[in-house]
Amino acid sequence: MSLRFAIITSLLEREATGLELTRRFDRSFGYFWPASHQQIYRELRSLLDAGLIEEKGDPARPGRGQPRVVGVTEEGVASLRRWIGELDEPRPERSSLAVRIRAAAATGELGGVEDAVRRHLAAHTATLETYREIERRDFADRLLDAEGELHHLVLRSGLANEQAWIGWCEDALELLQRLRRSE
Amino acid sequence: MSLRFAIITSLLEREATGLELTRRFDRSFGYFWPASHQQIYRELRSLLDAGLIEEKGDPARPGRGQPRVVGVTEEGVASLRRWIGELDEPRPERSSLAVRIRAAAATGELGGVEDAVRRHLAAHTATLETYREIERRDFADRLLDAEGELHHLVLRSGLANEQAWIGWCEDALELLQRLRRSE
DNA sequence: GCCGTTTATGCAACGAGTTGCACAAACGGC
DNA sequence: GCCGTTTGTGCAACTCGTTGCATAAACGGC
Numbered sequence: 001m002s003l004r005f006a007i008i009t010s011l012l013e014r015e016a017t018g019l020e021l022t023r024r025f026d027r028s029f030g031y032f033w034p035a036s037h038q039q040i041y042r043e044l045r046s047l048l049d050a051g052l053i054e055e056k057g058d059p060a061r062p063g064r065g066q067p068r069v070v071g072v073t074e075e076g077v078a079s080l081r082r083w084i085g086e087l088d089e090p091r092p093e094r095s096s097l098a099v100r101i102r103a104a105a106a107t108g109e110l111g112g113v114e115d116a117v118r119r120h121l122a123a124h125t126a127t128l129e130t131y132r133e134i135e136r137r138d139f140a141d142r143l144l145d146a147e148g149e150l151h152h153l154v155l156r157s158g159l160a161n162e163q164a165w166i167g168w169c170e171d172a173l174e175l176l177q178r179l180r181r182s183e
Numbered sequence: 184m185s186l187r188f189a190i191i192t193s194l195l196e197r198e199a200t201g202l203e204l205t206r207r208f209d210r211s212f213g214y215f216w217p218a219s220h221q222q223i224y225r226e227l228r229s230l231l232d233a234g235l236i237e238e239k240g241d242p243a244r245p246g247r248g249q250p251r252v253v254g255v256t257e258e259g260v261a262s263l264r265r266w267i268g269e270l271d272e273p274r275p276e277r278s279s280l281a282v283r284i285r286a287a288a289a290t291g292e293l294g295g296v297e298d299a300v301r302r303h304l305a306a307h308t309a310t311l312e313t314y315r316e317i318e319r320r321d322f323a324d325r326l327l328d329a330e331g332e333l334h335h336l337v338l339r340s341g342l343a344n345e346q347a348w349i350g351w352c353e354d355a356l357e358l359l360q361r362l363r364r365s366e
Numbered sequence: 367g368c369c370g371t372t373t374a375t376g377c378a379a380c381g382a383g384t385t386g387c388a389c390a391a392a393c394g395g396c
Numbered sequence: 397g398c399c400g401t402t403t404g405t406g407c408a409a410c411t412c413g414t415t416g417c418a419t420a421a422a423c424g425g426c
């Protein structure tokens with residue numbers, strides 16, 4: 001359900017073609033709700049059918065290969081407003097790295113895990129750096145409007161998450177090295 | 184793919200019936216890789232077909248309604264060992280709460296979001312408390328073997344994650360209240 | 367002996383995300 | 397004018413997770 005409303009929100013910020021949306025989901029929006037262009041086009045179809053978005057600009061042009069700009073309808077805005085207040089449980093976190101570590105604990109096969117943790121550490125470090133750059137670029141000045149503050153809040157969620165991961169990864173590497181030495 | 188190996192790992196720690204496995208995924212194992220009993224039975228079928236697990240005990244009994252104990256085969260252990268070292272990219276995090284906040288920022292509909300954040304805060308606080316109880320119960324003494332240390336490491340990952348969320352939620356509530364007052 | 371609950375296994379349909387690929391117009395080089 | 401690349405839209409098949417329900421034995425109460 002969230003993809004639907006992520007798209008509506010993004011289109012509300014500014015109307016776009018499918019590909020433009022895809023690019024937004026590659027940079028900013030995708031940091032908290034990633035989506036491929038296939039997902040996006042599929043969802044756009046469904047949103048059009050539901051009347052929550054509509055085609056803007058010349059509708060005479062037939063489609064395939066041609067950019068199609070879409071925007072949010074009144075109904076779309078209304079459904080978004082309704083959705084904001086709906087119940088949502090935090091979705092269960094899944095960590096394949098944790099599974100790997102339990103598997104390593106059960107088999108005694110510790111070698112491969114250390115590499116896996118190192119790769120995770122590198123990935124999270126890179127992501128953190130990306131987020132920091134965005135923060136420097138977009139949120140450096142103290143005076144933000146409400147929208148800016150909220151965007152910053154979302155970014156800080158990513159920052160906190162990455163920092164937590166990095167701290168844990170370092171912790172994990174230390175333990176794994178200690179276990180390796182004392183074998 | 185991870186569910187497969189989560190199940191093999193759990194069965195390696197001790198063989199079990201489908202329902203016993205389900206219970207493990209409700210308590211310990213499910214904290215980092217949740218799974219419903221439907222998912223588990225489906226995967227068990229596929230693991231049996233692949234020869235990675237096998238039925239233990241009397242195979243004469245026909246099944247439906249009767250407990251069936253399964254254990255890991257040699258091949259199962261081998262495939263688990265192979266999997267441990269395989270590449271895995273950290274799977275993209277998805278946060279519906281972040282989407283909601285962006286939606287709130289775009290529409291100006293801030294009321295519902297504050298509730299949503301409060302619910303998340305409550306959920307994460309409860310989970311943190313659960314993890315802390317497990318830590319007190321299972322990892323209180325300083326002298327753990329390698330397996331124990333690794334289990335503790337996995338638990339600490341959950342602890343760090345929940346703490347990060349809680350900190351951010353409090354931050355978020357503060358901001359939302361400030362924005363509400365200054366409207 | 368019947369009946370509701372618990373234990374246990376399982377199917378079917380759906381929804382969401384992933385992977386691989388196809389098709390079409392436009393643009394730039396030569 | 398042809399050809400490769402870029403821009404853009406889109407389908408199909410698959411995997412994984414969720415929801416709702418079916419089935420069957422065993423146990424306990426009365």
